[in-house]
Amino acid sequence: MEPLQLIFLVTGAVTLLSALMVVVSRKMVHAALWLVMTLASVSVLFVLLNAPFLAVVQVVIYIGAIATLIIFAVMLSRRSMDDRGPQTSHRWWLAGLIALALFAAIVLLVVLHPMPTAALPGAAPTEALRQLGLALVHVDGFVLPFELASVLLLAALVGAIFVARPPDADTAGGEE
Amino acid sequence: MIPLSWYLALAGALFCIGMYGVLARRNAIAILMGIELMLNAVNINLVAFWRYITPTQMSGQAFAIMVFAVAASEAAVGLALIISIYRSRTTVVAEEIDMLKW
Numbered sequence: 166m167e168p169l170q171l172i173f174l175v176t177g178a179v180t181l182l183s184a185l186m187v188v189v190s191r192k193m194v195h196a197a198l199w200l201v202m203t204l205a206s207v208s209v210l211f212v213l214l215n216a217p218f219l220a221v222v223q224v225v226i227y228i229g230a231i232a233t234l235i236i237f238a239v240m241l242s243r244r245s246m247d248d249r250g251p252q253t254s255h256r257w258w259l260a261g262l263i264a265l266a267l268f269a270a271i272v273l274l275v276v277l278h279p280m281p282t283a284a285l286p287g288a289a290p291t292e293a294l295r296q297l298g299l300a301l302v303h304v305d306g307f308v309l310p311f312e313l314a315s316v317l318l319l320a321a322l323v324g325a326i327f328v329a330r331p332p333d334a335d336t337a338g339g340e341e
Numbered sequence: 342m343i344p345l346s347w348y349l350a351l352a353g354a355l356f357c358i359g360m361y362g363v364l365a366r367r368n369a370i371a372i373l374m375g376i377e378l379m380l381n382a383v384n385i386n387l388v389a390f391w392r393y394i395t396p397t398q399m400s401g402q403a404f405a406i407m408v409f410a411v412a413a414s415e416a417a418v419g420l421a422l423i424i425s426i427y428r429s430r431t432t433v434v435a436e437e438i439d440m441l442k443w
Contacts (some may be wrong), residue, residue, distance in 0.1 A: 169342070173343045177347070180351065181354055184358045184378050185358055187358075187371075188359070188371070188374075193368060193371065200378075203378065203381070204377075214389060216391075219388060219406070222406070222409055223409075226412075227377070234420050235377075235420065238420040238423055242424065242433045250434075251367070252366065253367060259364075267360065268353055271353035275353070280345045281345050281394065283342035284345075284393050285393065287396030288396070301403060310403075311403070311407075314407050314411070318413060321417050322414070324418055325417040328418070328422055329420075329424045329425055332429075
């Protein structure tokens with residue numbers, strides 16, 4: 166089982182390094198591209214965890230949709246602060262301190278509690294995928310939260326279109 | 342096998358990096374990126390607990406899918422707000438967006 170651990174360590178190092186680059190790089194386009202790198206390595210982690218569907222969803226939704234949206238927003242708002250002025254607020258050290266303290270607390274909790282060292286034998290990946298699909302649409306499963314999530318997504322997208330419309334479009338297209 | 346605590350430590354580190362981004366960056370889009378990092382850390386945790394503790398029930402993965410949906414909605418609405426504010430104020434610096442303050 167040593168190769169799996171090696172893959173995990175390499176993937177974890179890539180994840181953390183690129184996540185650090187997201188929060189420290191000065192140029193927002195670079196930060197967005199590092200974010201894509203982080204999301205891709207998290208999808209590798211999902212593969213390691215025997216969740217292939219979530220890995221694909223991670224690539225399609227996070228890299229395909231959310232990262233693209235972020236890159237578009239960076240491009241559209243580029244003139245305002247590209248490279249001039251500090252990129253972090255003047256109390257950034259306090260933020261770093263809080264983040265470090267939280268990380269120390271999490272590590273302490275993880276160390277203090279007994280954790281399983283090996284995964285339980287689950288169903289085969291295809292069988293687990295079938296179970297997941299059933300759980301999302303079955304009445305005894307998660308059909309209500311699933312439908313609620315889709316309604317939330319629809320409402321959020323309609324709201325986003327309305328909010329991001331240019332101001333003069335209010336009168337132009339409202340007649341019909 | 343990879344111990345569960347490795348996944349938890351990795352997710353904790355990712356969450357803390359994202360939280361540093363949210364707290365320290367001035368650019369509102371960078372703050373949103375930090376939130377995406379934090380949501381990813383939560384998803385790693387959910388899937389890791391599903392795999393190591395209840396691999397026969399699908400609650401962990403189903404919850405991760407809800408997190409995906411909420412993250413997509415949050416990114417869409419947040420970026421729309423930022424673009425709209427940029428149109429009217431030509432700024433994306435979080436501390437200069439203070440129209441609601443007084």
